[in-house]
Amino acid sequence: MMEPATSSLHFEQGPIRPPNEARSLLLRFTRNCLWNRCMFCPVYKRRKFSLRSVEDIRADIETARIISDDITAVSVDLGYNGSVTDAVISRILNTPEISTSYRSVALWRYYGTGACFLQDADNLIMKTDDLVEVLCFLRETFPEVRRVTTYTRSRTVIRKSIENLLRIREAGLDRIHIGLESGSDAVLKFMKKGVTAAQHIQAGHNALAAGMELSEYVMPGLGGKKLWRIHAEETARVLNQINPHFIRLRSLRVPKRVPLYEKLQNGSFRMQTDDHLVREIGVFISGLENITSTITSDHFMNLLEDVSGTLPEDKQPMLDVIQGYLNLSARDRMIYRIGRRGGAFRSTSDLTRDPETVNRIETLISEVEAQDGVAGVEQLIAEMVDQYV
Secondary structure: OOOOOOOOOOOOOOOOOOHHHOOOEEEEOEEOOOOOOOOOOOOOOOOOOEEOOHHHHHHHHHHHHHHHHHHHHHHHHOOOOOOOOHHHHHHHHOOOOOOHHHHHHHHHHHHOOOEEEEEOOOHHHOOHHHHHHHHHHHHHHOOOOOEEEEEEOHHHHHHOOHHHHHHHHHHOOOEEEEEEEOOOHHHHHHOOOOOOHHHHHHHHHHHHHOOOEEEEEEOOOOOOOOOHHHHHHHHHHHHHHHOOOEEEEOOOOOOOOOOHHHHHHHOOOOOOOHHHHHHHHHHHHHOOOOOOOEEEOOOOOOOOOOOOEEOOOOHHHHHHHHHHHHOOOHHHHHHHHHHHHOOOOOOOOHHHHOHHHHHHHHHHHHHHHHHHHHHHHHHHHHHHHHOOO
């Protein structure tokens, strides 16, 4: 049986992608983040932004194509007619010294999503002609790609004319992810987001006018204890004026390596508790009116994964999930939080479906409380979630 012939080939990939792009083909168009000042963001710090040349991007796309064609040849040789089956992926992943690039293309073929995500933080910063050229080349080289997506910033979007946004869309960019984070100008300024609520709204309108799918990220907790209500209410107000296709929740965490940690230490920023954060999300969702967005909670930072659905029909069910959590006893809320942060629970209904795990967590809580009190339990929960930041 033949082995992968190009298993050592490599093309450049960046450090992150959205959770929903985990099974996408990852190609890096720019490096790091030009703005890179957000107080809460742990990514790209102390890394210099740079544009990649059109030639380098085209070469990476060609390399990915060579790898994909080699994977097809392996499949044919194994008798699977080009399909990447369990047997094919097993053969490839067990090949000695396989490159990360080869592995990523193989897994993309195996999952069959047809999706491609362009890294890093803001690819619309590229000159329109250059971006159009590499998008067209990507679509020509990978005709099987069904969706192309990227991160960008609201300020970058509004600097492009709608005519140029249309050109980019027609060249093959289907969806953009924007870190809205908050609709409150006070919160945006404090967090050094570098954008205003009005600019967020204008960027959303322009992207939608160009026919792009729009995914807006919201960060519950970003207002802290002082600005939580205005953060929730103003974010809902801004999204009501945009009506994006997707609203993705990413609850705030503050690891030591981010600038916001210093403000947490000196008391100028105070984080919400989990329980208060759930109430904040309830205020936010209650404020969403007359839009048809799909809300997703597809990130481990979020306590309540099942606060998800499409507006307006799923608004009340989402609020019911929130109220269901708040109606739990303080002890059950603590058990659920540990189960969720430990990966055992995905819904509060797991408290009744999995009594064995509940009993184990109850024992753990009792042991920690006996030694370090309730503060020790809270520290344990924080450490469990922060390891994933």
